Amino acid sequence: MPMRNVPYTRREFFQTGARGLGLLAFSGYAPLFLTKTTLARAPEAEKDRSILVLVQLAGGNDGLNTLIPYTDSRYYALRPTLSVAEDECIRLDDDNAFHPSCDPLRRLLDEGKLAVLQNVGYPNPNRSHFRSMEIWETASGSDRYLHTGWLGRFLDNDCCGSDRPPAVHFGNEVPQAFLARKSHAIHGIGRSYRNRRRGGQTVDLLESLLEHPEHSGDTNGAFLRHTMMNALATDQRIRRVIDNYRPMAEYPGHQLGQSLRNIASLIAGGLETRVYFVTLRGFDTHSNQLNTHANLLGVLSRSLAAFQQDLESHGLDDQVLTMTFSEFGRRPDENGSRGTDHGTAAPLFVLGKHCRPGIFGQPPDLSLDPREPIPFSYDFRQVYATILDKWFGCPADEVLDGAFERLKFL
């Protein structure tokens, strides 16, 4: 059982009383998550529910230098300065090797916790960052425009209106993947969340202002005040869980590592959140890609490995699945500035105790004209459908507005 350090009852809440929230005692308004009768009794049986952690690799990850077709001579021909030498690669089988920075991922693969899907993409690929990310996040065809995200539609389908955040993202912008038709208490956690609350002094003052019931009864003012208190209380609750957490793995100091640490803390804290979204930026490597890309892959690999280990040590790995995705891969041939330009299909990682390990699919066909898109082997919506169906047990075809083949990684 995960440790329970989140207050579930009114009394418990006030005993642990976080600074500034004493105001609730006098206000006549408590956050809804406290007043719900179910919570006054016991936590809902949600702890066993499956959780998805999405790691967005923003900018377009170079798939060919992540999972390397090291026995294909054309790889070396296409990349005179950017190819990784055969003896430096981490060999996985007769066709595939990992980039040297990915050793932690190799271990996860060996331990049977990692699935690697080759050439994930979609038909008629778009090479604009914005548009392609929109396609991935809304799970639309490249000729359709949707304004809800695939996870937003999952929430629409699965969650009843709850004031406890069903989805949490790191960073200030709500991911498009979370946009939904109904209203969900989606929560955003700012970049430098730890040790510093968002808005600092301003939030303190705002909370003090909320103490004064300028409006009472069934007025818009009272409604606004109540909703705002609720949002701030969730914020505090999350912050406290994060601050009190003792990780059982060593995370890299990088932002991604810290965000994953915070996600582990929220899962361990028993938050009801089903989906977490975190972003690693910088993959748009048009020039001098070698070191940049090696560093990014290192951060990614070490962070994911630490996260997985932490979950295991806390006995939480049973309920968590982690997936990476990027808007596109990069072109097979390097450009004139020791970088690579926007491409199409690329590999994708799925990590977790319950995934079927291994490499799925064949290496990309490098005999094609490098200006042509790398053909996709898996449609990303097949990946989503598999997760929605097999992991979340939710009507995938409805969420994705279409029937997509389920894959074998779960």
Place this chain on the structure above:
Amino acid sequence: MTPVTPRVSPREAWHPLSRTRWNAGRARHLLRRAGFSVSSAEVRTSLRLGMNETVGHMFANPPPLPVPPSITALEAEIDGHYQRIRAAESREERQRLNRELNERRNEAYRDMSLSWLRYASRSENAPHANWVAFLLNVFVVSFDQIRQPHLVFRHHELLHERARDDYAEVCKAVSRSAAMIRYLDLDRSSAERPNENFARELFELFLLGEGAYTEEDVREAARAFTGYRQISGEFRLRANLHDSGRKTIFGETGRFDGDGVIDLAIRQPAARTHIPAEACRHYLSDAPLPSEYLEELGRLWANSGYNLGFLVRRILTSRIFYEPEFRGGLIKSPFRYYLGLLGDLRLDVPPYPRPVITPFRQMGQALYSPPNVRGWLGGRLWINSNTLSARRSLVEAFFSEVNEERLNADDLAALREARKTGPVVLSVSRARLRQLANSPPEDVVDRFLRYFLPGAASPEFRDTLVEHLSGSGDQSINRIRTVAMALLQSPQYNLC
């Protein structure tokens, strides 16, 4: 929500507020609600002019809505573009051309969004822009859905130009609006297979409201609107697709065409109160008014010939508009909140789209893209933890200096271009806050409260702010900043 019970009688409610009761507080209420923000100079002017003339001025001569160049260019070139797509020799070529066209549509959409906000942010335009925003939420079309920015723009322009006309004429013009023809499927409606979408919304949303018509009325009315087409944005009635036969609508029989249906519908009793009730939700209260009040307003409106200019002026000059229970209790839409902040902080609309388009989406009001034909329902539905967080972030953004080195090349070029015509103020600078640093805390707080909040704050509320401002340990400029930000994030500032 509990209905409001006004203290004035239904008859008195819509009488003009007497001259003797016109004062600075009421002027502020008017300016803030009709527009988005208020300055001391505007309050002085409106006290000098009096209420009637102030309201008269608000809607007298709105400058034309500027046409963004990318809209004009799209209009000129889109047909040629379609031809090239049709003539494309390979699938790849066609895809490339489609992508190109999509990119231009998005660009035009971004331009028209910024252009509209720029227009609305000028205080002399604000009341008219606010009224047109209301009409756009009645005659809904959606860029997200039809993806034709130039048609949506012309639709907006139509409402902008006709916002003070007789309502039946506006409905007729809207039935010929290319964007509407697309959005409600008039272009798929023919004598042989009439499509009821437009006719239904005409009755339900534009003219009468639910329950004031029968399914048979909708079916018959749909026949009258068959053959409505648009070619390159221009209206055409295709006689061979139009059903000119006899129809029976609201119990009357004749060879009605579309305009004839609108003339019939506006004479229905429900037409008197439908739009006035919507307008009251926009300007007075999101809680419903008792029906006696709406009937009285509807009677006056019918006497004006269902004139829209009359309706908005009447509401804004009425006694009921200034009654205490109708002041400071309306939840600001994101549009009002955003433009209110710009006005109150004297900031300019950023000349590049990212910091504008995204916050609107996050606050739940993607510009020109209402979620469905009913439009945004507004009121409390604007507010949840997510949209509140977006509103708070917006305030934070307006108090953080923009790091120009981190702008991308396009944004930077747009900023430089905008600066050619004058300074562009994107955030509240420390220098501006410094000007307040030597004033006594009480004065600073009172000034903020007077100009930011719609009503009087309680002494405790005020004391909390004064106390923070008088505190020590932090630089006084930071404390002023904190006080201003917390105030603009407070529930009270989310009301108008």
